[in-house]
Structures are given as structure tokens and as C-alpha cells.
Amino acid sequence: MTDLLPLDPGVLPAGIRSRFVPGINGLRMHLLEAGHETPGRPAVLLLHGFPELAYSWRKVMVPLAAAGYHVIAPDQRGYGRTTGWDPDYDGDLAQFRFLNLLRDVLGLTFALGHRSVAAVVGHDFGASVAALAALARPDYFRSLVLMSAPFAGAPSIPFATADRGAAPVAAGPDIHAALAALPRPRKHYQWYYSGREADPDMWRAPQGVHAFLRAYYHFKSADWAGNRPFRLAGWTAAELAKMPTYYIMDRDEGMAATVAREMPTPAEIAACGWLTEAELAVYSGEYARTGFQGGLQWYRCRTSGRFDAELEVFSGKTIDIPSAFVAGRSDWGIYQKPGAIEEMREQVCSRMLGCHLVEGAGHWVQQEQAGEVTRLLLDFLGRGGG
Template structure:
């Protein structure tokens, strides 16, 4: 895979290239704007790519920024990572993903960026970047996934406290369910999506559709707590039917041909870019991130930062139809009141679901530029 060519984005003003020797990676990046101008680093989520920023990069560049969006570890045309399910998970832990970002900036000759902007799982990386190295990441914009803060460090003698088994409770509901993050952590998940019976392109079409504002049943609201009954209010793409894989879960909600033809934010040619990349790489690189989270293997090292908050200017932007805002009960409140000491706004954009920067790029760009103009960097 090391001889992959640059990606043809089809978007005027966006350049594709590779940066060598980034924390063991050959990193594929998309760029817009002129090097030497204030830099914005954009970090994508799952199952996405640097390409997910294509609709906002030219406008941010036109506003005077040098915009850099990498394919993160495990994704796209970035190489140097292993997709072995039985391989080492440590390279995919959050602090190493932040190190990837720092390494990329160093390779570009940058001592700091005006802001790091993260969407979905990329928001977690962006949050840790801002928390650990505020000298480098002068502002942070979190999109679609609230950052609830650093895991606490237990103090004093600790006696194990049995916790309710949320997975057992979900499985015994009248409609038996399971949590998608733990499904993503299973061995079969990659093949079940990459080799979906309906085809990879159709699977991605249905998956992107149900998490967008185009899917009428998306009516997110706060949940009362981390209980099976409360979580069961989430749609099936978050709290899945117990006996289904993700491809089967979203298949009944595949949009019809007319809806696909009318889709302006993700036309077939653009969806084909995602399908082509994931047909080649599979999903396991991104799924390793979930396995780091659900296993808890690396929580102890993040506890080193217990009590720390993000102290650079911060903003949260999401779609008004995005259940991701509320999937972890209380996360938005903890982000706003505790995890970010300089939270300047939480914006829920109408007409957008989870893929907010693709569904409503003009409004996302406006909110980002407004935030950059209003906030002095760290």
C-alpha cells in the first residue's frame, strides 16, 4: 500500500500529498490554502476520511487559513498501521493518536495551529490534543461528539464496587439490544461491513443516511441515565438489535432511488470515494480505536491528567438531528461545565445530522470562522 497515489478529490483548491515518517506512518493529507498562513488541523471520525472535510476546506482557505486534514491512523491512504485484529492495540490509543497529530505538525514545520477541529471520534483526538498540548493547539472545535473530560484518578484505598452489567441488561430488554461500540469491538464486525450482503457501497449509503437529517425518525433528546431502558431510546444504529450486525441493522432504511438521486450533500460519485477506500483498507483500522475504548486497556495512562481541563477557547458544533450529542447521558453538560473551562458556545445546526460538515458546510464554516474571530488563542 506504500505506493498509493494521491487522492483525486475533484474539488478545486484541495491538494493531496503524503508526509513521511510521522510516528511510524506515511500520512496522507489533504491541504487547502497557502502554507505560512495560520493553520487549521481537521481530524475526521468513523467511518470517514480526510475527504469528509472537502466541503469546508476551500471556504476556510479563502478566509485566510492553511487547512490540513490527514487520513488518521487506520484510515484511507495513510499507511504504517496494522489491521490485524490480534495485533497490538497500543498504537491506536488516544495519546498516541494525539502524538500523530503533533508529529504531523512538526513535519510541516509548525510550532502551533490556530485550532484543531475534530469530528466524531476525531473530536476525542482533538480534545486530548488541546488538553495535553495547549501551547500547540491554541483553540479546539469539537463536532458531533462531546468530550466529557478526563477519567478520574481514584484516591485512597479502593474496594471494588460491582457495577451493573449494562450489556446483560440490554440483552434482556423486551426488544433485546446491544451497544454499537461493543459490536464494533468484535472480531466479525470488519468483515460483516466490508463484505455486506447488499454490497459495501449500499451499506455505506444506508449507514450515512440513517445518521443524517434525511432520516425522518432522528429526533434526538437528552436521556435520563446510563440504563438499558434509557439507552433503548437510541436508534438501532447506536443500540443495535441483539441478533443483527450493522449491515443488517441499517439495510431496512436504505433510501430509495429518488432520495439517492436528490441527495446533494453526498451524491453517488462522492460516496464512491468512501466505498473505494474502505473496499481497499477495510474498517479494522478505525475499529481498533473502539477496541481501545471498550477494553479500558489504556485508561490508566489518561488518568495521569485527572483534574485537568481543556483551558484553550473551545466550541461545540453538531447537527440538530444528531443523536451522537446525547448518546452518552450527561456528556454535553460535563463538557460545558467542567471539561472545557473556556467553552464559548454549543451550536446545534438545523438540517444536519451526524455528518454536519458535509450536510451543512456553509453553516459549519460560518460557526468556525465566528469562533476563530471571537476567541484569542492560548
């Protein structure tokens, strides 16, 4: 599929170009960039999440470039027009482990001629890659902004165990069995996304990919009136079940059926200024071609725990570069792992310059409230971030 062309300039704001860079860790990487006309600018790297694309950053790229930055937003491994990754559920999962995803973006910025990156900004699952960048190469990635997904630290190596004897640590309760045993049986979306059925359920959704994504984006945005998040008391089935069904799904339903129930009306779609039908068509066109399995492989790497051991080399390590956190006030993502936002703010990020909850935004904060997110990013960069 190396014959893919750049995105049509007609779908991009003026000042953003679409291009490919081959030979990046086995990939031909597609990226959007702004501020590329002037060599020597400091780089800002923008990393998208699921189910998103480099295109998700279109509303903040030009203002950042106008402030003097070379703004780089790649389609990450498994997404969009980046090719060279294995789309097979039974293929090589190791290529999607997080250290390799970091290698992808490090290789890309090296190829573009940057000896450092002023700020790495990650949204949703992109925040995991951005946080790992800050842990592994703080000399290269000079500041960090996490969006919508708090980072509570690397997997931990057991500590002070030498004198406890050889007794194994007792396993905790099975959260999946507990969710399934609720009066309304439920399941966790990340483990659903890790299963074989998730990609065909969404890619071949009865309503079509375009309508599926419209409902999915609506359901997790501030436009859906039910998004009024609050802190959960703990990682228990009863507490997790307080979240909407896009996170804690009904046990016997897939995601296509889950979001179809919340499909916005034609009037609501017409009123959605942050994601017009033409803009949504860019997403649906890409996912109709690729399917979702590439992004779903990231979930499998996380839920399987298969690659945790290599991340344990960062156990107990703090993020000591200037950092900030931005999320929509209507985003349940900040509370889906109880205690994570507090751990990030109070223990993991030693130079946290601010945690911001943006009014009028749900999970897609940089699209729903692009102006305020741009202001926060520029303020952060001006105060020492980058």
C-alpha cells in the same frame, strides 16, 4: 502499500490538494490541504471520525483557506491512504491508543513546519484526539472545536479514598446483560464494533460496501425522519434502548443488516445534495480496499479500558483554551452518553465560547450543512479561537 497515489484531483474541490508525508510516527500519512500555496499561514487541523476520511472536510477547507489559514486534514491512523498501521485484529492494538494518535497529528503538523496550530477541530472520534490535544499541549494547539461528540473529561483517578478502608468499590450493573435482557434484546454498537465479527460484517456486507455506506450515512443524517434526539434520563438499558438501532442494535443483527433496513430510495439518493453518488464512491472505494478494522481498533482501545491508565494523568484537568461545540440538531450522538454535553459545557471546557446545534443536520454536520459549519468556524476563529 506505499505505492498508493494521491487522490485524483477530479474528486476534490479546486484549491485542495492530496499529498503524502512519510516518516510520521511510523506512518506514511495521506492528507488533504488547502491554503498551502502561501507559507507562514496559521494552521487549522481537521480530524475526521468513523467511518470517514480526510475527504469528509472537503466542503469547509476552501472557505477556511480563503480566510487566510493553512487547512490540514489527514487520513488518520487506520484510515484511507495513510499506511504503516497494522490491519490485523490480532495485531498491535497499542499503536491505536489515543496518546499515539495524538503523536501522529503532532508529528504531521511539525513536519509541515508549524510551531503552533491555531485551531484543532475534531468530528466524531476525531473529537477525542482533538480534546486530548487540548489537554496535553495547550501551548501548541491554541483553540479547540469539537463536533458531534461531547468530551466529558479524561478518565478519573479515584479521589479522597485514603481513609475509606480497603473495601473494593462495588461494581455497577452490567449494562450489556441488561440490554440483552430487554423484551427486545439489544446490544451497544461500540462493543459490537470492538468484536472480531464487525469488520467482515461491514466489509463483506451482502449489499456491498457502497450500499452499506449509503444506508449508514443516510440512517444517521437529518434525511432520516426518525432522528429526533432528546436527553436520556441515565445510563440504563431502558433509556439507551430509546436510541435508534445504529447505536443500540438488535442483539442478533450486525450493522450491515441494521442499516440495510433503512436504505434510502433511488429518489432519496438522487436528492441527497450533501453526499452525491460520486462523492460516496470516494468513501466506498477507499473502504473496499482497506476494510474497516483500522477505524474499529479505536473502539477496541476505548471499550477495553486497556489504555485508560495513561490518560488518567489528565484526571481532573480542564480544557482552558478557547473552545466551541458544533453538532447537528438531528444528531443522537450528542446524547448517547447521558450528561456528557452538560459536563463538557459546565465543567471540562473553562473557556467555552459557544455550543451550536445546526438545523437540518444529523451526525455528518460538516457535510450536511457545510455553509453553516463554515460560518460558525470562521466566527469562532474571529472571536478569539485561534
